[in-house]
Amino acid sequence: MNAPAPPDVRTRILAEATRLFAQRGFEGASIQAVASAVGIRKPSLLYWFPSKDALRDAVLEQLLSHWKDDLPRALAASSSGKDRLHSSLSALMEFFRQDPCRATLLVREMLDRPDAMRDLFRAHLQPWTRLVTDTIRMGQETGRVHADLDPEAWVMQLVTMAVGTIATGPVTAAMLAGAEDATVERQLHELVRIARTSLFNARPAPDSRGHAHPGEEA
Amino acid sequence: MNAPAPPDVRTRILAEATRLFAQRGFEGASIQAVASAVGIRKPSLLYWFPSKDALRDAVLEQLLSHWKDDLPRALAASSSGKDRLHSSLSALMEFFRQDPCRATLLVREMLDRPDAMRDLFRAHLQPWTRLVTDTIRMGQETGRVHADLDPEAWVMQLVTMAVGTIATGPVTAAMLAGAEDATVERQLHELVRIARTSLFNARPAPDSRGHAHPGEEA
């Protein structure tokens, strides 16, 4: 009846592996280092995960399952097409901002094993991207979204930008003028502006201010 | 008495190291592997570069110097502001398309050593970004460029997108609908459209010097 070790050894291994694989890369992070971070010996780690590659797979599986579950939730919560697109982007950025290791790890894996990641992306992310591109196409039919926009390519560019900003933001943000105040935030703010202007057509009537957006409906 | 190998051993080491560091990462590519690719023994490589870290530094230095020299050239060749921005983006994409290893290597290094890369970026890329942001600000004064655009952040987002598309494009491109026809090209095409629409004001009214653009409204 007594519960197993509350934080769960297996779960802690996954958490530390995610952190260390993201920080130092798969080749740069030894299973010895992961075991030490958890507070166990190396052979004990290999009892839970039969090999370093199996640990890598489990880490990735956990990350992509989280994406698969979290992202569509935000999308389903919105009603209007414009809201759906806005909250999809917010959810995407929030997913990586919650834990920047996710972005770093995804980028590293895409570079290390492009073929394996292509399959994982297709299996886990295809449904989510489909939801977003369908919403975009509806917007194109009503004329609110640029007609010459390529829906699939647009979504993947936004993913590339969001992942890249979180993963490499600490470097690129140092190029911003100003100073040391929240510079990754500044990049994310511009990212949102880029997304909005590259997606929606300019408002037809420049004079009518206020709530605007004629006939926003389902 | 015969001349040294024409391609220059040192140069060949740098080329193979660039390729292998990009492909497998710095930790994943041993100096033994680099030496084998060049066709020499490991200690011979260490005669030209005193350590693996020295080799890494030389590889990066060469890459960033190339950026520093090539990119501003395209910029200087254009006259009008709009041309300058257009050719800056073309040159940026072409730089990475010429050799995708450049993008992969830059991303890996930003993840592995953010602090060192921040300094290298500042030293090598600051002048180029300054040229672009100055041109953008000129466009904002004439009203052709969105007034609420953040010049430095916009440039870094475009760099993030271009580098990310070349480095991780083979993975994300597989998510595109269509099929197997030039999918990274399709992403680059959308990248250009995103850049254009997020930069320039729609020009429905040819009357220049329009009203100052308001910030934004939901």
Next chain:
DNA sequence: CCTACCGATCGGTAGG
């Protein structure tokens, strides 16, 4: 640019 060699660390196994 080579041969020969170094200690340290790698991923993984035996056996309990």
Next chain:
DNA sequence: CCTACCGATCGGTAGG
């Protein structure tokens, strides 16, 4: 989940 141990490979040096 542990101790003890394995062969292979790592970055680097000695010395020519």
